[in-house]
Amino acid sequence: MSSDEITRREVLVLTAATGGLLAGGQLMWGPVSPAAAQDAASTPTPLEVMLRINGKEHRLTLDPRTTLLDAVREHLHLTGSKKGCGLGQCGACTVLMDGKRVKSCLSLAALMEGREITTIEGLAQGEVLHPLQAAFIERDAFQCGYCTSGQIMAGVACINEGHAGSPEEIREWMSGNLCRCGAYDHIVAAIQDAAAAPSATQGG
Template sequence: MSTELPESAAPPPTGSGEPFSSVPTRRTFIATSAAVGGAVVAGGAFIALPEEATAAGASPSSRVSLTVNGTRRTVTVDNRTSLLDLLREHLGLTGSKKGCNAGACGACTVLVDGHRVNACLTLAVRLEGTEVTTIEGLADGGELHPLQQAFIDQDAFQCGYCTPGQIVSGVGCVQEGHTGSPEEIREWMSGNICRCGCYVKIVRAVEQTAGRK
């Protein structure tokens, strides 16, 4: 299943080159994320709610341990917390942006176990033991990731709001090998929206990183 939760099956929009198996589709996420009785369905898996919590009407929480940009992090979060909010609100990693918070823009794209996902649609409690890479984790010390440098070289941004998601998605696109032509890159980057319309230069930056330019 797609990391990214596309409504349609056609080439995975952003965030989804290869499927990240434990992440629900947008359709199943919406259908199953409601609390039912003493349990909440999170991405298809039921999480039992403590009786005290349900009786008192308190929000149930869970502890989740995951590796973010190479550092092991353990956080207790409300079960409804998205990966995006975990990163931004709990870990202070604000590079991943909240554009639509609904899986439509790609601004929140991160890598989970190497696969592109929309962090806004991914429940944090589903990510126990996973490795997450955000825009903050791409540079190697003071040296930019080749795609970060390529965005500068190709002048591939204006306001920059979509840029972290574009770059992380582009890294996934290159790793997946979907860089055979500008058309292929556009297709596999199609889940990342740029309101400034920098698409031509974004494709050039991905091409540069893939060694096609």
């Protein structure tokens, strides 16, 4: 059988039968040691990726598995977005993609080409804080601060989405952002204040 004749089903049957596997897009025949499999899987071809972050374009050469969070933190040194769980559960890594909130730890950087990404570093207008940043300070809406950039980015989206009509609504729509310090009452109050501010719907 030539490789041209191999169907997906046949690949599955063959790999199950022979102990071969697909690694790095290559079909490896016969029994494969774990080390060889790891080597093959850990050397994907780097990608050239153009990311637009906070209004500036950045050309990066990335492992295709790089998350948006790692691209902004490790490659662009924008460390305001935090890595909490790395599993999409805490919201510490929240950024805006075309104005919508995304968990950057779950987003592949290579899929962000052509998107406008806003991180906490891009929210203020020069020296002028976004109304929600100012409200967080005014309302003392953080303790350790680890969750704060994600809370603010999610809060901006929450306001822009029109989901900041009441404390209950804010709590529901901010439920994807956890705060280990338990500053929730202050965070909700800050979002309410910012939602009432004339220029709250900006930054995404």
